Amino acid sequence: MSQNPFETFYNLNDIMEGLDIERALSIYRVIDTDGRVVADKEPDLPRELLLNMYIYMIRTRILDGWLLKLQRMGKVALHAPNIGEEAVSVGSALSLSKEDWVFPYYRNIGVFIARGVSEEEIIDRNMANIDDPFKGKEFTILGSKRHRIGPVTVPVGNQIPHAVGFALGARIAGENIVVMTIFGDGATSRGGFHAGLNFAGIHRLPVVFVIENNQWAISVPVKKQTGSPTFAIKGVAYNIPGIRIDGNDVIAVYITAKEAVDRAREGKGPTLIEAVTYRMGPHTTADDPSRYRPPEEVKRIERYDPIQRFRRYLIDRGYISEKEDKEIYEEWSRKIEDIVRKCLSKPQLPEEVIFDDVYSKRFWNLEEQVSEFRESLEIMKKLGVRVE
Ligand SMILES: Cc1ncc(C[n+]2csc(CCOP(=O)(O)OP(=O)(O)O)c2C)c(N)n1
Numbered sequence: 342m343s344q345n346p347f348e349t350f351y352n353l354n355d356i357m358e359g360l361d362i363e364r365a366l367s368i369y370r371v372i373d374t375d376g377r378v379v380a381d382k383e384p385d386l387p388r389e390l391l392l393n394m395y396i397y398m399i400r401t402r403i404l405d406g407w408l409l410k411l412q413r414m415g416k417v418a419l420h421a422p423n424i425g426e427e428a429v430s431v432g433s434a435l436s437l438s439k440e441d442w443v444f445p446y447y448r449n450i451g452v453f454i455a456r457g458v459s460e461e462e463i464i465d466r467n468m469a470n471i472d473d474p475f476k477g478k479e480f481t482i483l484g485s486k487r488h489r490i491g492p493v494t495v496p497v498g499n500q501i502p503h504a505v506g507f508a509l510g511a512r513i514a515g516e517n518i519v520v521m522t523i524f525g526d527g528a529t530s531r532g533g534f535h536a537g538l539n540f541a542g543i544h545r546l547p548v549v550f551v552i553e554n555n556q557w558a559i560s561v562p563v564k565k566q567t568g569s570p571t572f573a574i575k576g577v578a579y580n581i582p583g584i585r586i587d588g589n590d591v592i593a594v595y596i597t598a599k600e601a602v603d604r605a606r607e608g609k610g611p612t613l614i615e616a617v618t619y620r621m622g623p624h625t626t627a628d629d630p631s632r633y634r635p636p637e638e639v640k641r642i643e644r645y646d647p648i649q650r651f652r653r654y655l656i657d658r659g660y661i662s663e664k665e666d667k668e669i670y671e672e673w674s675r676k677i678e679d680i681v682r683k684c685l686s687k688p689q690l691p692e693e694v695i696f697d698d699v700y701s702k703r704f705w706n707l708e709e710q711v712s713e714f715r716e717s718l719e720i721m722k723k724l725g726v727r728v729e
Pocket residue numbers: 448495496497524525526527528529553555557558559620624
């Protein structure tokens with residue numbers, strides 16, 4: 342018989358110890374803003390992994406800059422800049438193995454890069470050119486089955502229950518994989534966040550939840566997003582350990598995510614990581630942050646730049662020289678510029694693709710719309726209106 346709930350008492354110390362509440366309220370970092378080690382113990386990570394982290398972050402930043410330029414040139418419809426948040430994407434993604442799955446959100450281009458999606462494919466998709474596998478039917482970037490990346494959903498936070506359900510499905514199928522999902526601070530106010538944590542907490546699913554707390558959800562600051570002191574503390578009520586970390590310290594992100602991934606793989610259940618970072622740019626190219634936050638705030642955060650901090654660490658520790666660092670940056674700037682030129686030279690998709698894949702075939706009503714569409718294009722051409 343089950344215990345009488347009126348006579349059951351919980352030992353607060355046991356619960357607190359298992360959940361290590363201190364970690365949900367403090368902030369874990371390995372290197373400070375000058376790249377100096379401040380953690381009690383410096384993680385012993387191989388040089389190759391450290392260099393990969395660095396190169397993936399640089400590639401992400403260069404690509405991000407190009408997507409912004411391409412949007413301003415009218416070649417990309419919309420872009421959500423990642424600048425300053427590269428460490429969250431790259432550090433988290435690198436903690437997973439190839440077999441694991443990740444359900445990221447629109448600000449995680451670094452996840453795509455670190456999982457092996459090429460810059461060319463990302464730009465093709467963003468430009469909706471002839472090589473876009475989704476034929477222009479997407480908001481920025483979608484997932485990639487080949488790289489085990491779930492779809493990037495437009496409704497904020499919908500990927501959270503997707504990831505949890507996926508983890509349950511994998512368990513039923515007998516696959517020993519870990520599922521990670523990354524989402525913004527704003528997503529913690531959606532029902533799916535709570536449903537996802539609740540379900541993962543009950544079934545002890547192998548899920549790693551990463552909150553990319555960049556302090557803003559468009560114009561809403563974190564103070565108006567939650568009454569909790571931290572986001573990590575929200576895990577406690579679901580019996581999920583919450584860990585708050587410096588999300589601009591790629592080593593801290595990697596170490597913490599790896600610990601959570603290992604726990605999940607060993608059957609010890611989910612973890613909630615709050616990676617504290619800052620959105621340096623606008624929400625998207627359709628946003629003007631000067632209307633709701635002072636530019637001084639952004640200036641104050643500049644010294645936390647995840648790439649600069651890590652660069653100083655790598656140079657101080659002798660992992661790379663100043664010269665090698667310069668070469669890495671120049672090499673990738675050149676490579677990505679060439680890719681951008683190549684993508685720009687590709688033909689656009691024919692306009693009529695918008696009617697493809699709507700139904701299994703083009704029914705009469707769709708055919709009617711196709712002919713109306715052709716007529717409008719003709720008129721526009723006659724009027725000299727550029728169609729792009
Ligand atoms: C359900 C839903 N509500 C509102 C929006 C509009 N919207 C798009 S992004 C966004 C803010 C998300 O903020 P956050 O989760 O913190 O991620 P960030 O953009 O800061 O990285 C909002 C409100 C949406 N896409 N979906």
